[in-house]
Amino acid sequence: MRLAACLLLVSGFVVAVAALILLPALGLRFAFVASGLALECVGIWLLTQAHRALHKDAR
């Protein structure tokens, strides 16, 4: 779960950079960079859940 979360974080960054390289129009770039950030937010949420589950077991 933690590995998947980290992969999501990295893929968000890749989407954002790929948008800059591949898309010339500002609107499209904006949409894809925002999508990349949204992916990263999901990654952070997943990472939080993974650690929450770990510490729940410890409790």
Add this chain to the structure above:
Amino acid sequence: MTPELILFTLGCSLLIPLAAAGLGLIHQGLGRSRSAAHAMLATLCAFAIAAILTVAVGFSFAIGTPGSAHSFTAAGAHWDWLGRGPFFAHDIHFDSPDPFSLGLALKLCFLIFAAGLAAMPAISAGADRWRLAASCLATAALALFFFPLFAHWTWGGGWLTQLPANFNLPAFTDVGGAASIQAVGGLMAACIAWITGPRRGKFEANGMPAAIPGHNIVQVLFGCLLALVGWIALESAASILFYAATPLHIAAVILNATLAASGGFLAAVLFTRARYRKPDASIAANGWIAGLVAGSAACFLISPAAAIFVGTVAGLLVTWMIEIAELRLQVDDPGGAVSVHAGAGIWGLLAAGLLGHFAGLSPAEHLLSQMVGIAALLGLMFPLVYAANILLDRISPHRVDADGDWKGMDIRELGAGAYPEFVIHADDYLPR
């Protein structure tokens, strides 16, 4: 740079440690009394390690020799990703009057303190349970590589400042270190809070959090005032060194930093007053620091009215984020460092794009540049810092053992408490 501006920059560099002193007082005051000495010692250790490693290695990665950097070309763009220069600042000749050495020496003075400041949020997030040895190792990793890496991208001519040449976008704006100091430090704080887990007794079996109030709110509030002085010095020095600010810009820095902190503080006071019927001093202190953090992205590039808005939103955001982290996500962050440094830092970066004065450039383009910088923070820096801390946890466990959980960090790791004759811990009398 004029001699007056050089002297002023040196004076500012001298005052930056007050920001660390303020943050140190805040996070030890928000922790338990039985870990107070440990928290201050960890703060000083982090500052010392960061200073030595920045001079040894970090500076060459962050700034290096101008015009020489580790870079590659891909997809038709030039990606400058890490500085290159001799270690131990060997290219600075302190006995020579040349402006090249002077410029580098001033940046070195600034960066040794900035690296120390980046280590502060993690100490706050790991309060009452993060071992001293582990915190020293994590600080070393931060000062050796992670802080210099992002500092190079924003202040050393790295790829985020090359966005205009590569992608026809404005350069990423981070004047006072909202990204390279605060957000990087805040993200490391999140990693430490996750890896060390909650303090004993923080969450019940059903996940309900228990209140563990800070032990000295007077020191916390005094720390806020100290931090303001240090923050203004930090932002002024950064504005002069990396954004060629004039004395008029410095006046705007002082004004905006104070207004942003005031906005954040009052927003937190009013919000907690409305929500809980009485103002919460610890959350108000967090609102103050959040305002400073958010305002440091744009410094003199926004108007005073915009600084009040940025600080107010930061104060409200932090109040909400602290509650969500504790109640919904069950993350134990005793000083609210993740919300204050990462949350408010990222808001400040967005606000710099939305509200900054940039001649001849559209706010949409600027906002996009800021979003790219945030994507790099969350999508590249965060996994790197997280993986490094997981690895360090295997080498030297971050969390103190169960005995330390009961005795407190002062007795467990230092052998003596901060207040040996005055404080009684009620839970010392509970059966184990």
